[in-house]
Amino acid sequence: MEFSTIFMGIVGIGLGVPAGYYLDKWISQKTLNEARTLADRILDEARKEASAHKKEVVVAAQDELFRQKQELEKEFRDKTQSLEEKEEQVHKRRERLEEKQELIVQKESEMLASEKRLTAKERELADKAEELTRLADEHDKRLQEISGLTMEEAKKRLMDEIESKTRHEAARMVRQIEMEAKETADKSGKKILALAIQRYAGDFVGEQTVTAVTLPSEEMKGRIIGREGRNIRALEAATGVDLIIDDTPETVILSAFSPLKRQIAKMALERLITDGRIHPARIEDIVKKCEQELDVKIREIGEQATFDCGVHGIHPELVRLLGQLQYRTSYSQNVLQHSLEVASLAGIMAAELGVDIKRAKRAGLLHDLGKAVDHEIEGPHAVIGADLAKKFGESGDILHAIMAHHEDVPPKSILATLVQAADSLSGARPGARKELLESYVKRLEELENLALDFDGVSKAYAIQAGREVRVMVDSENVDDDKTFLLCKDIAKRIEENLTYPGQIRVTVIRERRAVGIAK
Known part of the structure; x- marks a missing residue:
């Protein structure tokens, strides 16, 4: 059983191997034939497509060649036409140049002829000039013989006559111009000045700085002098003021160039008289207190002046100098009151003329600033005031107005002219000033x-x-x-x-x- 089974298996294997071989061979041959058939068909299709594409490319190339040929022909025609036009232009230019050349040749011949004529005329003029010079010399000699004057003397006499006539004519013209200007300017100027004076309501006479101290009795003079003059020496040393005690009844005169020192001495002396205790230690104490009080009072006066005038933003040091003007006089006119008047008048005139009122008031208030220290610094008070204002930050137009109000420099702005006019008005009004x-x-x-x-x-x-x-x-x-x-x-x-x-x-x-x- 087992043997038969094995035998059958061996037989089956022996028969199956050749059969499988031939089967595989047949299948491979069939596949190969199909592939060849497919390849042939693909090649045929590719040949057909290549042939069609070749035809398309050839047609496109022919079209492109035809188009390029047409463009080249057109470009050739355009260039040929352009060359023909340029040739025609060159031909025309050549013709014009030939015409111009002919004209130039013609003008050259005309110029040569003109030069010959001018040369002849120059020679003729030179001959005439020599003849005229000779005749003029002969004429001058005859005139000198007839008049009895040399040429220099005649020239001098003629120049004198011309100068005299010209001077008269210039004077007449200046007078006429000024009269015409006055007809229009005087009316408006007088109107503005009159309006400024009428609108300003200041004191008729400014307050004066008093340097005389009234005593309650003649006995007080002895107490002020003190034993062996120690009190008066202490007072003079502390204040820097000379005390003049003479035969004037019940009066002591204070003499010092500085108005502030006189004021301090006046305050101290009045307080000592009221207090009754007069000795060197007390004098020094009272003078120090008076100096402090006066400094505070000066600042208050300056601030009040700026407030009354409506001028703000002034440096504190300038405000203090304004306060010092309360104790300064000019021809008996109080300088601070005068400055307030000038500021007010300048502001009124500025309003009439359409000028900045605040700038006019500021310049008017500060115009006499130099008088606060002119006893300490050399120079005109206008220049001193301008230097002080510049030091404490005032602008250029204000500085110029201060410096020009007495014409230390010529006024070059309407602001400077307004301050100058207001200063003259304040000083010239009746009762404002007086002198010895x-x-x-x-x-x-x-x-x-x-x-x-x-x-x-x-x-x-x-x-x-x-x-x-x-x-x-x-x-x-x-x-x-x-x-x-x-x-x-x-x-x-x-x-x-x-x-x-x-x-x-x-x-x-x-x-x-x-x-x-x-x-």
Whole structure:
């Protein structure tokens, strides 16, 4: 059983191996044939597609060649046309150049002919000039022989006559121009000044700084002097003020150049008199307290002045200097009151003219700042004030207005002119200032003598308290035009040689009188 089974298996294997081999071979051959058939078909299709694509490429290439050929032909035609146009332009230019060349040749021949004519005329003119020079020399010689004058003398006489005529003509023109300007400017100027004066309501006379102290009795003089003069020496040493005790009843005079020192001495002396205890230690204590009180009072006065004037933002040191002006006078006019007046008047005039009112008031308030320290610093108070204002940060227009209000420099802005006018108004109004009789009379005499020094002046009178000088001239020697020039010259010399408050009007009068006698 087992043997038969094994035998059958061996037989099966022997038969199956060749059969499998041939089966696999048949399958492989069939697959190979199918692949060849597929490959042939693919190759046929590829050949067909390649052939079709080749035809398309050939057609596209032919189209591209045709298009490029057309573009090249068109470009060739365009370039050929452009060359023909350029050739035509070149031909036309050549023709124009030939025409211009002909014109140039023609003009050259004309210029040569003109040069020949000009050369001939130049020779002719040179001959005539020599002839004229010879005739002029002969004429000058004959004129000199006839007139008896040399050429230089004749020239000098002619120049003198021309100068005289020109001077008269210039004077006439200046007078005419000023008259025309005054017709329009005087009315508006007077209106503004009058309005400013009317609107300002200040004190008629400013407060004065008093340097005399009234005593309750004559016995107080002895107590002030003290034993062997120790009290008066202590007071003078502490204050820097000289005490003058003379025969004036119940009065002590304080003498010092500094107004602040005089004020401190006045306050201390009055307090000592009231207190009754007068000795060196007490004097020193009282003087120190008075100095402190005066410093506080000065600042309060300065602040009040800026508040009254409506001017803000001023440096504290300038405010203190303004307060010091309360104790400074000029021709008996209180300088702080004067400064407030100038600020108010400048503000009023600025409002009428459309100028910045605050700037005008500021410049007017600070214009006399230098008078607070002019006894300590050399120089004009206007320049000192401008330097102080510059030191504490005031602007350039304010500095110029301060420096120019007495014409230490010429005024170059309307603000400087306003401050100058307001300063003159405040000082020139009636009752504002006064001076000693001796200096007043001397100034009037100097004013009259100065006017009498001019040629042609017959009489001169100082009137209106020295604010006007009237000059009478000789009508035979001075004509109308010289009268006008004489007025200007006198005013200029007054400005250069005299010192005076306010302004001085110069009036020159020329009149011709005819006198007849009826019998």
